[in-house]
Amino acid sequence: MNGLRKAALYLHGLEETDRRWLLNALSDAERERLQTTLAELDEMGVPSGNAWLPELAEAQIMEVPEEESNPLSSEIETIxxxxxSRLMQIIEHEPVxxxxxxxxxxxxxxxxxxxDKQDPLKRKQLLRALESxxxxxxxKVETALLSALAARLDQTESVSGGGFEAALVVAQRDQESATQEPGWRRLWRR
Incomplete structure (x- = not known):
């Protein structure tokens, strides 16, 4: 779901006065695009305001323990x-x-x-990629991506704390990785 549809769905769930207030804060072009999408939601019969809240309150929600719901919990915690600064060093050479x-x-x-720490050109490319x-x-690809990043972070932590020697090992690894292809390319060729 793109950003426009998410914004429209969010606005559609608000009371009419709140929705109108937010729409008035937007530029004319943005308001027109959102109003078109809001009209589509009305045509589809999606309830507006908090009309759907009673249904949600009555719904049975099954709680899933976190370790069952996310097998990558340790990797996510590491990330x-x-x-x-270490993250920036690790993913600096990866494609946007x-x-x-x-x-x-x-x-x-x-x-x-x-x-915020990216140079203006890379920041613009990154924001464009995030909005696309x-x-x-x-x-499986997402799991591989998160696991690979967590492994690289763990690898760095294993040598940290050793003062100058640890910093030297990390610097050598960074130099080697900078001269190699990005990690995703190596994985892709396997």
Whole structure:
């Protein structure tokens, strides 16, 4: 679902006064595009406002333990806790589309800081890639991407804490990875 449709669905779920207030804050072109999409939702019979809340309140929600719901929980925790500078070093040479897929997975604690630290051209490319309506990754590809990043972060942590020698090992790895192809290309050729 692209950003326009998400915004329209969100607005459609608001009360009429709130929806009108938000629409008035937009530019004429944005308002027109959203109103067209809102009209489509009305035509499809999607209830507006909080009309659907009673149905949701009565719905039976089955809770799934986190470890069952996400087999990558340890990898996700590793990526969540990663330092911004180390993350930037690791994914610096990866294509913008791959980085955008990683950022699309969830809103990471370092998400906005990573985007803000990019040079203007790369930031623009990254934002364009994030806003594009690409299909989501296949689950196995997403798992491989997150696992590979977590493994590289773990690899870095295993040598950290050793002072100058650890920093030297990390610098050598970075130099080697900078001269090699990006990780996704090596995986693709297997």
């Amino acid at each position: 969540k806790k990663a330092g911004l 589309k791959i980085v955008a897929q990683l950022l699309r997975h969830r809103v990471w604690p370092w998400h906005q800081d990573y985007i 309506s690409t299909s989501p990754l296949l689950p």
